[in-house]
């Protein structure tokens with residue numbers, strides 16, 4: 001990986017997931033600075049990962065100090081704080097720095113306006129399986145990021161999973177699929193588990209049956225060169241039990257339901273971008 005020094009501004013669930021992936025990929029903790037709000041989080045991260053922690057609670061210059069010398073600055077604070085944090089660090093950024101944000105809904109234009117003109121900006125949308133190294137991350141470059149900087153961003157997110165490079169206009173759409181997607185899957189698991197309990201299984205057994213079925217089916221899909229429809233047909237004997245179950249599921253018109261769900265998420269992301 002071509003990153004020399006990285007500052008991670010905001011190390012909550014997403015910042016820490018990426019920090020962890022980066023270190024697992026062999027990146028030297030001595031070249032990582034993290035900022036947090038609280039002293040407690042900064043100390044915990046320093047102890048757990050051997051990185052330098054900069055809590056803003058203890059020092060208002062913490063973010064500005066963290067970015068000194070960094071060729072990559074990953075912004076992983078809540079979207080509402082991105083512009084403010086960028087303004088705090090702007091004067092201390094390396095001239096050739098790359099700023100990468102994971103914040104939902106914050107455009108590259110907004111970020112570019114908050115940092116010097118020589119600084120490249122990239123926007124991304126990872127998802128929570130980053131915590132276990134199984135994210136899929138959408139990456140979109142701003143108007144100034146170079147090819148080499150895009151490569152750096154891709155290699156950073158590859159430490160936590162797969163990466164899709166796309167134009168920025170598609171990143172909200174990607175968010176409604178893979179960004180929000182883990183919640184859709186957990187929701188399906190919740191409902192399927194409730195159905196298993198209806199059949200008389202206790203909660204623990206129902207959870208085991210359903211989660212292992214999701215994990216096993218996903219791993220099977222990843223391991224063999226077959227489409228989901230082909231794998232589904234393999235389980236579905238003509239006039240058998242699965243065929244009856246699938247016929248019931250078909251009555252729910254799942255495709256239409258997912259179209260409506262992702263469109264609703266997209267409409268909300270437009271509202272959020274408009275400050276509503």
Ligand SMILES: NC(=O)c1ccc[n+]([C@@H]2O[C@H](COP(=O)([O-])OP(=O)(O)OC[C@H]3O[C@@H](n4cnc5c(N)ncnc54)[C@H](OP(=O)(O)O)[C@@H]3O)[C@@H](O)[C@H]2O)c1
Pocket residue numbers: 009010011012013014015035036037038039041042056063076077078079081085102103104125126127128179
């Ligand atoms: N979670 C997801 O599914 C997901 C997916 C894609 C993108 N994202 C994006 O990831 C970003 C972070 O989300 P998250 O879920 O990781 O949030 P989170 O767990 O609340 O983490 C936010 C982090 O920011 C720190 N912080 C707060 N104010 C700060 C400041 N002024 N300067 C520096 N650090 C500050 C917090 O410090 P303390 O720990 O000390 O409070 C915390 O470590 C968001 O922009 C979100 O849109 C999240």
